[in-house]
Amino acid sequence: MTGRRSRPPSARRTRRPRRAAPARRALRVRRAAALGALTAALTGGCGLLPAGTGSDGRAPVTVMTWAPERTGATDKPGMPAMAQAVARWVNASGGIDGHELKVLTCDDGNDSVGAAACARRAVREDVIAVVGSYSQHGRSFLSPLEAADIPYIGGYGVTGEEFTSPLSYPVNGGQAALLAGNGRQLGEECGRVFLVRPDTVAGDALPKLLDAGLAEAGAARSVDVPAPESAREYTAQAERVLAAAPSGSARPDCVTAVLGDRTDTFFDTFRRARDDGGREVRIASVLGGVDQSLVDRTGGARGPYEGAYVTGWYPVASDDRWAPMRRVIREHAFDDNRVDPADAGVQTTWIAYEVLRRAVAEVDADRVTARDVHRVLDDGLSVETGGLTPRLRWRFEDLLAARDHPRLVNADVTFQTVRSGRLTATGTGPHDLTRTLSGP
Structure with missing residues (x-):
């Protein structure tokens, strides 16, 4: 008779139960704990937080x-x-x-x-x-x-x-209050006002706003000087201002530039043209064109902005x-x-x-x-x-x-001027421009 011969009992291997590795035991414990916590949360009526919420349930x-x-x-x-x-x-x-x-x-x-x-x-x-x-x-x-x-x-x-x-x-x-406020500020200080502004659709509205403030101060309308918004120099515009005949007023003529980041570029060109023999014209702008950091960068009290008139929305920095x-x-x-x-x-x-x-x-x-x-x-x-x-x-x-x-x-503006290298509030302020902006 053919077949496999069985080993005697004494020769058979005895299988011993293997002990779980420590890592596997720890994983089973963590899974059991997590399942228990989830079950407790669900049976307690708490549920799970939706994705993208904070620990208190409030979404970003x-x-x-x-x-x-x-x-x-x-x-x-x-x-x-x-x-x-x-x-x-x-x-x-x-x-x-x-x-x-x-x-x-x-x-x-x-x-x-x-x-x-x-x-x-x-x-x-x-x-x-x-x-x-x-x-x-x-x-x-x-x-x-x-x-x-x-x-x-x-x-x-x-x-x-x-x-x-x-x-x-x-x-x-907005720009409306700044320009109207600048007109009122300059109308009290200047004989004639030149406005250098962007030759853009938004810039086209600026002379009317400035003139509203000038009129409220009893001054004449401004001289409009359109300029490229992103030019590297503004010689033509500076020379146009400086070549104009004096107004004959006891007050100085003023030029206000509202060119955003290019305001300093204009005034740098203007300063050089004036140093070449141009007549004295006071400078002005609105906050955003001239601010304290620009005054600091250009020499402070010894720089070109000393004495400049500035109109802003808020208190000085x-x-x-x-x-x-x-x-x-x-x-x-x-x-x-x-x-x-x-x-x-x-x-x-x-x-x-x-x-x-x-x-x-x-x-x-x-x-x-x-x-x-x-x-x-x-x-x-x-x-x-x-x-x-x-x-x-x-x-x-x-x-x-x-x-x-x-x-x-909010139609409030503040009048400021650069004194000893610092933008300083002038007058009592703030000034409410509601009536100016509501005029005919």
Whole structure:
């Protein structure tokens, strides 16, 4: 008989139970513990948090800040950079009412196509607001925002559409208040005023605004001097001002330049032309064209801006009311030299984010939508800015009804002059330009 021979019992191997490796035992323990915790949570009615929420169940809020950054013309890179610093500060402090703040930035390229592209991206990203931004192309960016019910909070105010759109919530008087205020300031100091401004659609509206302020001060209309927005020198414009016959007034003639980042380029050309034998003409501008950092860079009290007249929206940069903003910049902007606390764009972004923080906290919901923010702002949210602006509120009865600027809620400006190398407030101020902007 053939077959396998079995081993005697004594010869058979005895299998001993293997001991689990320590790592495998630990994994089983962790899995069991996790399953137990999940079961307890579900049976206790707690459930799991939705993806993208914080530990307290509140979803992040996403906003966008845009500005031209690398165009070589009127760039405002400090505004998106300030927005990112604010986000770091807010999130380090626990967010806005428990919501993490996410800030998207966009370079609008200083053209209508880029502005529209930034707005469409804001819609795609489902932002709850566009905050503290700059663009010269209001028609291009506001239409997509309006269609998606996305509020535009604290724009720089360079376009008229920012003061007409029902989705826009301005925090300052924009270019309109600055130019009208500059006219009133210069009307009290100057014999005749020359206005050097961009030869653009936005620039075409500036002479009328300046003249409104001049008229209120009892002065004659300005002399309009259009100029290329991104020129490297302005010899033709400087010579036109200096070649004009004196006005015959006991007051000096003045030239005010409103060319954004190119304002200093004009005044550098103007200074050289004047040094070659041109007559004495006082210089002036608005904040954004001339600020403290520019005065410092060009020699302070010994530089060309000593004695210049400047109109701004807010208190001077050295005012103690800016201390909270300066602290955030110091602690959360790190060494980002784009963020200049004396820059009007940076200051506007700071104030705009104060409005956003108040609006999101007022919604008091786990998930905040753009429509929620829109509703809160329309329902009478009142925002105090520590004296940097009047109280801000956008109910119908709070709108100042300024001509061509129906959404205006803050028409205050400050008059400043450069004394001993420092921008210094002049007069009692602030000055309310509501009546000037509401004139015929």
